[in-house]
Amino acid sequence: MASPGNQMQKYKCPCGKSYFTVNRYHDDKGPFDEHWEMNCNQCKQCYQLSSFLKETDREINEAYLWAPINIFSELAIVECQLHEAQNDALAMARELYLERWILHCCRGQTKRDIWKNLSDDGRREPGFALFDSLVNDLNMGHYLKDYFNYLNLDYILKKLRVRDLRLDGMRSRAADLQRRLEKAQGLMRMEGFASQSEYGR
Numbered sequence: 001m002a003s004p005g006n007q008m009q010k011y012k013c014p015c016g017k018s019y020f021t022v023n024r025y026h027d028d029k030g031p032f033d034e035h036w037e038m039n040c041n042q043c044k045q046c047y048q049l050s051s052f053l054k055e056t057d058r059e060i061n062e063a064y065l066w067a068p069i070n071i072f073s074e075l076a077i078v079e080c081q082l083h084e085a086q087n088d089a090l091a092m093a094r095e096l097y098l099e100r101w102i103l104h105c106c107r108g109q110t111k112r113d114i115w116k117n118l119s120d121d122g123r124r125e126p127g128f129a130l131f132d133s134l135v136n137d138l139n140m141g142h143y144l145k146d147y148f149n150y151l152n153l154d155y156i157l158k159k160l161r162v163r164d165l166r167l168d169g170m171r172s173r174a175a176d177l178q179r180r181l182e183k184a185q186g187l188m189r190m191e192g193f194a195s196q197s198e199y200g201r
C-alpha cells in the first residue's frame with residue numbers, strides 16, 4: 001500500500017527529444033490524482049493536455065493524454081456548438097410545451113399516478129422511491145420543471161405527441177454535432193500520446 005504523498009516521474013515526450021512530468025498524488029488508499037506537465041518546448045507547440053473518462057472492470061477513472069492541437073481545438077469548438085444547439089432547442093421546447101408537460105403529468109390524482117405518467121409506468125428512471133424523495137425535497141412543480149431537460153426531451157415530446165418541424169430541425173442539428181463530437185473524441189484517443197516510457201534511462 002502506498003504511503004501518502006506525491007511521486008514525480010519523467011517520461012519521453014511525443015517527439016522523443018525531451019520529456020513530460022507526471023506528479024501522482026496518493027493517500028493511504030492509493031493514488032487519487034495526477035498532474036501532467038509538458039517540459040519539451042517543441043511538443044508544447046503541438047500538443048495540449050486533455051482528459052477523458054476511462055472505464056475499467058471496477059471503476060471509471062479520468063485518463064490523460066497529449067492531444068494534437070488541431071484535434072483539441074476541433075473538440076473545443078464542437079463541444080461549444082453542441083451545448084448551444086441543445087440549449088436553444090431546450091429553451092424553445094420549454095417555452096412551447098413545459099406547461100403542457102406539467103398538465104400531462106398532473107392528470108393523476110396521487111403522487112404514484114404522477115410518477116406513472118412521468119416514468120412510462122415504471123419503465124424509465126427514476127424509480128418511485130427516488131422520485132418520492134426528490135419531490136419531497138423540491139416540491140412537485142419544481143421537480144417537473146427540472147425533469148424537462150435535454151436528456152428527457154425525446155421522451156417528453158413523444159409522450160405529448162408533439163409534431164414540430166422547427167424543433168425537430170434543431171434537435172437533428174444537435175444530434176449531428178453529438179456525432180461530430182464523438183468522432184473527434186475517438187480521434188483524440190487514437191492520435192493522442194499517452195506513452196509512458198521513462199526518460200533518461
Ligand SMILES: [Zn+2]
Pocket residue numbers: 013014015016017018019040041042043
Ligand atoms: Zn518533444
